Amino acid sequence: MITSTEDAQNEDRIQRRVNKILETRLETDKDTLDALSNLSNFFVENTLQNRRNLRSEIERRTVGINESFLQAFREVKNTLDTVCEDLDAMAKSVQTMKCNLESSKALTHDLISQTNSLQTEREHLQVDQQIAEAFLARFQLTVPEHQILYGTTKDAQIVPEFFTVLNRVQSIHADCRVLMQCGYQTAALEIMEEMTLHQEGAFERLYRWTQNHCRNLENNEIGSLVVEAMSRLQDRPVLFKYVVDEYAIVRRAVLVRLFIEALTEGGANGSLKPIELHAHDPKRYIGDMFAWLHQAIPNEKENLSLLLKKCDKNDLSEQTQTALAYIADGVCHPLKVRVETILTSEKDTIVLFAISNLLRFYQQIIKQVVKGGTLEQTLIDLQKSSEEIYLNSLSNQVRSILQRPASASLGIEPPQRDLIPPMSVGRLLNMLKEILSVATMVDGRQTDITKIVSCVIDPLLQSVQESASHLPTIDMAVYLLNCLYHMQSSLAVYEYMDERVERLQAQSDAQIDTLISEQASSLVANLNLGPIYTILQNNQTKIEANLLKIFMNKMDAFLEMPEMLLLPQVQLLMSSAHRNTVRKRAFNVIVAIYKQIYDRVHDPANGFENPDSVFSKTPDQVGKILAV
Amino acid sequence: MSSAPYNYNYIFKYIIIGDMGVGKSCLLHQFTEKKFMANCPHTIGVEFGTRIIEVDDKKIKLQIWDTAGQERFRAVTRSYYRGAAGALMVYDITRRSTYNHLSSWLTDTRNLTNPNTVIFLIGNKSDLESTREVTYEEAKEFADENGLMFLEASAMSGQNVEEAFLETARKIYQNIQEGRLDLNASESGVQHRPSQPGRTSLTNEAPNTKDQCSC
Incomplete structure (x- = not known):
């Protein structure tokens, strides 16, 4: 079994290889193709020799390639070695530098701390400087200001900025008080002193300028600068007074000149005739002169008040009045000479009287404008002398009329x-x-x-x-x-x-009394009343019948024509009132005596026989007749 | 430096003349005070009033001499005609006699002033229409014949008072513009004042007869 499996396995292995070879697609394997194509270059001819040498040939070529590799890498290696050396050198340098730096750092440390402290100090100082500058700007004048205050040249004009600077000087002066309260006495005192000097200098210059300006004030045009200057100068009464005096002197001269011009040259290009052209008509001449003055003086007054418009610190009314009086005084002389000439040459009392009136009129008018100067006094004098002159002239005229031509003694025609x-x-x-x-x-x-x-x-x-x-x-x-x-x-x-x-x-x-008594006496005499009256006066009771008879006859005749027994001179009385008074009161005397006689005769105690036969009229009847 | 020292460019001198009781002083008072002065006393000699008016943007100070109408002051008042730039001749429309005397007033004025004096005829008391004795037409004819300016005015109501004073000033100003008045002559009845502040200094000459325009 095992062998079978081994066999199977071997068989399988071979199979797999064969399969692999079979499955190999040479046409798709690029490497193999390249290798093969490369191999094909080895030999031109397919010989045995060549076939045997194939292997060595391949190896020889491989060795050749490897050698060239080796060579190439050697170069690379050499180069890298050089780089490495350089790097080593750099590292060494850096190390050295680092050491240097370290030592420098140690060395500069003091310097830096010193610099820092200096910098801090500098900052402090800068602050101090700013404060000092602010202080100076506040408490000192700048150069331009200084120039404005004192003028660049000796007789430089005053410019409006002058007053701004002057204001500054004064405000600095005032600020010094605060400064002093803050404890900076020395500085404050010094600055105050300096400002006082500036002020004095400025006032001095202002005074000179103003005075000079006034001196040249021909056209009487008062600029706003002068007005301002005057308002400043009020703080210096003496300088102020001098300027006003100077002004008055100038205006006085101008006024005189204008007056003389009006007198002698006229005006308005000849359309106004000179006043003196009327010197032959004294009233007109003198009237014109005074009217001219009367109209010129309000102008002067106005200009003067303009000059002092901004001066409100003191009561200047007196000073103004004095200055105005001084200005007006200039015309006194020309005026006086002319008026006196007229007064001495004029013969007509009525004209003299009219002139005297005119003088008094103007004296009163001008007195209201200009008080207390020579002009006022001159006018008073002229008025007085004119009065004397006309009264004198009048007396002379009266005397000449009263003087009989024949004799030198005072008297009139007889x-x-x-x-x-x-x-x-x-x-x-x-x-x-x-x-x-x-x-x-x-x-x-x-x-x-x-x-x-x-x-x-x-x-x-x-x-x-x-x-x-x-x-x-x-x-x-x-x-x-x-x-x-x-x-x-x-x-x-x-x-x-x-x-x-x-x-x-x-x-x-x-x-009249004299005349009445004369008239009454004359009547008494004419009526033969004398003896009877004596008897009555002596309170004798017996009146002779004969006397009474004569009286009664005369009385009857008298009552027929009372006028007959009036004194002829009484008829010459111009006043009918006088005539009547004399007549009436004289007749009253007669009526009173008649009544007395009548009463006496009718008094039974006196034993008159048949008193009614003596009187043909009662006293009342007599009174009535004589009262007509 | 806020205000100029002179707040006017010119001074014009006026006189007011006419019979006693025609209302000369009342006209002046109405003009200067804008009020009617009842029970105005007779003027003694001459009185004096001022007011600043404006003509053509020029400030003009009127210096007005109000004369007494009473005959006894005639000798005094005559002397004030001299150098008047304007003469206001006043009559009372309710009293013919005051109108009848105008020709003698006019003769005086013509004789005593210069030919450029502007004469302005004023028929005063125009408020008393019911007792009028002189018609407007008649007086207008008189004014035209004699080349006078003419207005009927009332010092009582103020009617035409301003107009009379201003018209006169305008006419005088026109005369100045046309060069008929010599400003440098001290007696032309007109005085010129520079109105610009700071202009007058020592070196500045007298101002030109031509205007210095201030605007």
């Missing part, structure tokens, strides 16, 4: 027989009327008028009385009454005459 006031009285009163009708525009008229009236009336009264003194009593009384009446009636129409009229009235009353 009274004529008609006892009417002489011509001169009329002329003087007319003159007075003319003066009083001159338009007066101001208060104080009353004193003026009183003065004028005294100036005319007093000498007039005097001379009238003097010339009247040569007349008999009755004529004198009538003449004076006529003159007084004339004056009284002329004056009564004006205001403020009450006192004067009253005085004249008192004088008239005295004369």
